[in-house]
Amino acid sequence: MVSRVIPVEPFDLVIFGGTGDLARRKILPGLYRRFLSGQMPPEARIIGAARTDQDDAAFRNFVGAAIKEFVPKNRCDPKAIDRFLAQISYITVDVRGDKGWNTLAKMIRSDVVQAFYFSVGPGLFGDIATRLNDYKIATPLSRIVVEKPFGRDLTSAKELNAVLAASFEEQQIYRIDHYLGKETVQNLMAVRFANVLFEPLWNAQYIDHVQITVAETVGVGGRGGYYDKSGAMRDMVQNHLMQLLCLTAMEPPAQFEPDAMRDEKLKVIRALDPVDASDIVRGQYGGDPSYLDDCENPASLTESYIALKVDISNWRWKGTPFYLRTGKRLKGRMSEIVVHFKETPHSIFDDDAGRHANILSIRLQPDEGIDLRVTIKEPGPGGMRLVDVPLDMTFADALGPEAKDVPDAYERLIMDVIRGNQTLFMRGDEVEAAWAWTDPIIERWQARRDKPKTYEAGSSGPEDALMLLHKDHRRWREIKA
Numbered sequence: 001m002v003s004r005v006i007p008v009e010p011f012d013l014v015i016f017g018g019t020g021d022l023a024r025r026k027i028l029p030g031l032y033r034r035f036l037s038g039q040m041p042p043e044a045r046i047i048g049a050a051r052t053d054q055d056d057a058a059f060r061n062f063v064g065a066a067i068k069e070f071v072p073k074n075r076c077d078p079k080a081i082d083r084f085l086a087q088i089s090y091i092t093v094d095v096r097g098d099k100g101w102n103t104l105a106k107m108i109r110s111d112v113v114q115a116f117y118f119s120v121g122p123g124l125f126g127d128i129a130t131r132l133n134d135y136k137i138a139t140p141l142s143r144i145v146v147e148k149p150f151g152r153d154l155t156s157a158k159e160l161n162a163v164l165a166a167s168f169e170e171q172q173i174y175r176i177d178h179y180l181g182k183e184t185v186q187n188l189m190a191v192r193f194a195n196v197l198f199e200p201l202w203n204a205q206y207i208d209h210v211q212i213t214v215a216e217t218v219g220v221g222g223r224g225g226y227y228d229k230s231g232a233m234r235d236m237v238q239n240h241l242m243q244l245l246c247l248t249a250m251e252p253p254a255q256f257e258p259d260a261m262r263d264e265k266l267k268v269i270r271a272l273d274p275v276d277a278s279d280i281v282r283g284q285y286g287g288d289p290s291y292l293d294d295c296e297n298p299a300s301l302t303e304s305y306i307a308l309k310v311d312i313s314n315w316r317w318k319g320t321p322f323y324l325r326t327g328k329r330l331k332g333r334m335s336e337i338v339v340h341f342k343e344t345p346h347s348i349f350d351d352d353a354g355r356h357a358n359i360l361s362i363r364l365q366p367d368e369g370i371d372l373r374v375t376i377k378e379p380g381p382g383g384m385r386l387v388d389v390p391l392d393m394t395f396a397d398a399l400g401p402e403a404k405d406v407p408d409a410y411e412r413l414i415m416d417v418i419r420g421n422q423t424l425f426m427r428g429d430e431v432e433a434a435w436a437w438t439d440p441i442i443e444r445w446q447a448r449r450d451k452p453k454t455y456e457a458g459s460s461g462p463e464d465a466l467m468l469l470h471k472d473h474r475r476w477r478e479i480k481a
C-alpha cells in the first residue's frame, strides 16, 4: 500500500492548555507524527500556551519527553525530534487575565491559517474566545477547536454554543469527538457509500438489529472526580456512541461534505425515540479497587456501565433496534459496530442443515477491520450441512503492514482543522439535539435515585444486561478478553 500524504498550508497553532494531559498524550505526539509524514511545512508553528512561567526551552523539553513516552520507539528519531521542536515555542498566558495576550497578538501571523486549540475545561472557553477577539488576534481565517465535554446537559450546551457564537462563526468552530477521527469509523462511510452491495439491504427489511459496543478494561482511577459527575451516559453515549449510531443509521448524504453529513446525522438524532426505563441497564464495577473506591464517593449512584435499547422512528429503521453498551473495567478492550442481518425468509435445506444469518462487524479497536460472515456448505461428504465463515478484511492483512500504522484519531482531526474541513466535527445543533435526547433519560433515573447494579471487574458487565437482549430473543456478542 502506498500512503498519500497531502501537505497542508503553513499555519500557527496555539494550544491553550499546552502543558496539560491531553496535549502531552495526544495532541503533541500526534503533531510530531504528522511532521514525520511530511505534512507539517517548515513555516508552520506550534505555540504552547499555559499559565506556567517557563521559556521555550523548558516547553520543548516537555514536548520531547511526551514524544518519547507516547510515540513508538522506532519513530523517535532524535534528529527529527530536534527539527520538530525547532518549530515549537511557548507563551505564558493568563486566560482569565491580561498577561500574555499582547505578546500573543504580536506572535500570530495574520496571513496564514490560525488555529486555537482550547484544550482546557469548558469553563474557560468563553474567556479565551472573548480575549482572542478583544486583543484582535482572531481573524476570519481563525479556527477554534473545542474538546468534550461540550456541556453536561442541553442548557449548558446551549450556553456554551452562545458563548462561542458571540466571537466566532459556526464555520470557525471545530467541536471534537475523537471517535469521528478513528480510521474505521471513516471506513464505515466507505463501506456504506462506496459499495453497491450493502446499501440496498441497509434497512429494517433486511437488518434484524445492530449492536454497538465500546468496552474498556481501564477503570476511572485518576479521573474519578470528573467521571463521578458524568457517568457512562454523558461521558460516552451522548457523544461517541451517538456518533457511531448516526453514521450507521443515517441516509446517504448527497456529498461527503460537512453540512450534508451533519444534516443527515441530525435527522437520525431527532428520530430517536425516548428510551423506556425497562430498556436501560446501569452498572458499577466492583473489585479492588471498586468504582466506589476509584471515585472516592461511597454513596455514588453514577454508572460506569450502561446498556440500552434504542429505537429509531423513521421509514428505514422502524422495528430494527440498536443496542448500545459501554463500560469500564470489562473483560476486554473492544469497540465494534455489528450489523445482524435477518435470516433468509425460507430455508430450502433440512432443519438439521443448520441456519445462520449474515453478520457484518466493523471493528474499531483493536485490530481495525471489517468482517462479513456468510453461510456456505460445510466441505466433505455427509449431506448438506451449513456453516458460517468469515470474509475477513483485517486491514493489516488486506493492505499490508503499513495499514497497521493507522494515524491516531487526533492527528487526522487536527490536520482537518488546518485544512478547514469540518466534516468530522460536530455542529452546534447536533450536540444540542443529542443532549435533548439524553437529558430526560438521565433526569428519570436521578429523580428515582436508581442505584446501578454492581458487576464484577473483568466481566462482561451486569447480568441484567444479558436479559435486555434475551427478552427480545437475541444475544450480545461476546466481549473477548
Ligand code: BG6
Pocket (backbone or CB within 6 Å): 148, 216, 235, 236, 335
Ligand atoms: C473519552 C472518555 O472521551 O474516551 C473516556 O472521556 C474514554 O472515559 C475514552 O476512556 C475512550 O477513548 P478510546 O479512543 O480509548 O476508545
